[in-house]
Amino acid sequence: MTKMRGMFKMKQLFLVLILVSIVLLAGCKVAKVSLEVENSEPEKELVGMDKEIQALQEELEKSLTDEEIELVEAIEKRKEEVAQEAPVEEKEAEPAKEEVKEEKIDVSKLQKLEVQETELVKLKISAQDDDRDTLKYTFSRPLNQRGEWQTNYGDEGEYIISITATDGTSTTKKDFVLVVKKKNEAPSIAHLSDITAQEGETVRVEPKVTDVNNDKLKVSISEPIGDDGMWETDHKSAGTYKITVKANDGQLTSEASFSLVVVDKNMPPLITGLADMTVKEGEIVVIKPNIKDLDGDTVKITISDPVGDDGEWKTGYTDHGSYSIKVTANDGKDKVEQTIKLVVEDVNRAPEILSIELA
Numbered sequence: 110m111t112k113m114r115g116m117f118k119m120k121q122l123f124l125v126l127i128l129v130s131i132v133l134l135a136g137c138k139v140a141k142v143s144l145e146v147e148n149s150e151p152e153k154e155l156v157g158m159d160k161e162i163q164a165l166q167e168e169l170e171k172s173l174t175d176e177e178i179e180l181v182e183a184i185e186k187r188k189e190e191v192a193q194e195a196p197v198e199e200k201e202a203e204p205a206k207e208e209v210k211e212e213k214i215d216v217s218k219l220q221k222l223e224v225q226e227t228e229l230v231k232l233k234i235s236a237q238d239d240d241r242d243t244l245k246y247t248f249s250r251p252l253n254q255r256g257e258w259q260t261n262y263g264d265e266g267e268y269i270i271s272i273t274a275t276d277g278t279s280t281t282k283k284d285f286v287l288v289v290k291k292k293n294e295a296p297s298i299a300h301l302s303d304i305t306a307q308e309g310e311t312v313r314v315e316p317k318v319t320d321v322n323n324d325k326l327k328v329s330i331s332e333p334i335g336d337d338g339m340w341e342t343d344h345k346s347a348g349t350y351k352i353t354v355k356a357n358d359g360q361l362t363s364e365a366s367f368s369l370v371v372v373d374k375n376m377p378p379l380i381t382g383l384a385d386m387t388v389k390e391g392e393i394v395v396i397k398p399n400i401k402d403l404d405g406d407t408v409k410i411t412i413s414d415p416v417g418d419d420g421e422w423k424t425g426y427t428d429h430g431s432y433s434i435k436v437t438a439n440d441g442k443d444k445v446e447q448t449i450k451l452v453v454e455d456v457n458r459a460p461e462i463l464s465i466e467l468a
Contacts, residue, residue: 220285226292232256242276262321265291296320296356301367308374314338316354324358344403347373376403377443390456394422406440429455
């Protein structure tokens with residue numbers, strides 16, 4: 110009996126040890142969450158304790174009664190509850206980034222200096238230092254570190270310039286507004302060469318116009334070419350013309366001119382109204398061709414024999430036959446010919462008794 114009691118007390122002692130171990134384990138886990146640990150050694154020790162406790166439990170369960178086993182299971186359940194109740198480790202919040210507010214400058218209160226495009230900006234600074242220290246200046250862009258800037262076309266606008274003066278210990282800054290005004294230049298027209306064309310040809314003019322200010326330009330070309338730069342000449346276009354090209358940027362106008370010579374190209378006369386003819390002996394042949402000259406030149410008409418230049422022929426009773434009649438039109442530069450066929454049919458005449466006498 111005394112031996113059994115000793116064993117029971119021994120079991121109770123083991124149970125107490127297990128309970129204490131669980132409490133200690135839970136406390137360590139809570140402490141682990143709340144403290145920042147720089148190395149992982151405490152975690153390794155806790156893992157070792159878990160394994161030792163688990164080995165003790167397995168050895169003890171072999172000799173426990175059902176009631177004692179239920180008690181151990183209750184303790185295990187409580188162990189899990191304690192672990193779940195441990196506070197969750199929270200990540201340390203990152204410090205909020207400070208917003209860098211862009212310094213707003215009241216331009217209306219700043220000094221203004223004005224230049225025109227293409228001018229050299231060169232600053233002359235007057236500063237005072239009571240200690241008579243040597244001052245060093247720095248300038249914001251577009252100025253260089255000498256305080257200069259060679260402006261160009263297209264630099265029109267307002268620029269806030271910052272000047273910093275330092276004596277090596279203290280620094281002072283001052284802002285001002287640099288106003289670059291537009292310098293308008295008249296458009297430029299490239300050299301225009303003289304043009305020679307013949308009547309009937311198309312004249313094309315494509316002037317090359319530029320503007321250093323990149324302004325929108327209006328280009329005009331005098332008549333007879335016109336603003337589209339094209340002219341289709343005809344048979345009446347011969348002559349010499351002075352053509353003027355103008356370019357305007359909205360303010361300034363440039364102009365250039367060249368000579369256009371249209372050489373006369375003769376247009377040959379046109380012959381119409383002719384057709385082959387058939388007449389009978391004794392009839393009058395009439396040939397009257399229609400002559401047209403587009404240049405308005407005087408045209409000389411010739412008609413071959415037997416008709417003649419007057420265009421009329423009184424046929425006789427012996428003129429029957431076939432004739433080729435050539436009509437020629439000549440304007441003094443060119444001549445054209447056209448041939449027609451003329452047929453004179455034979456007409457039989459009854460004999461005529463001229464006189465009766467005694468033989």
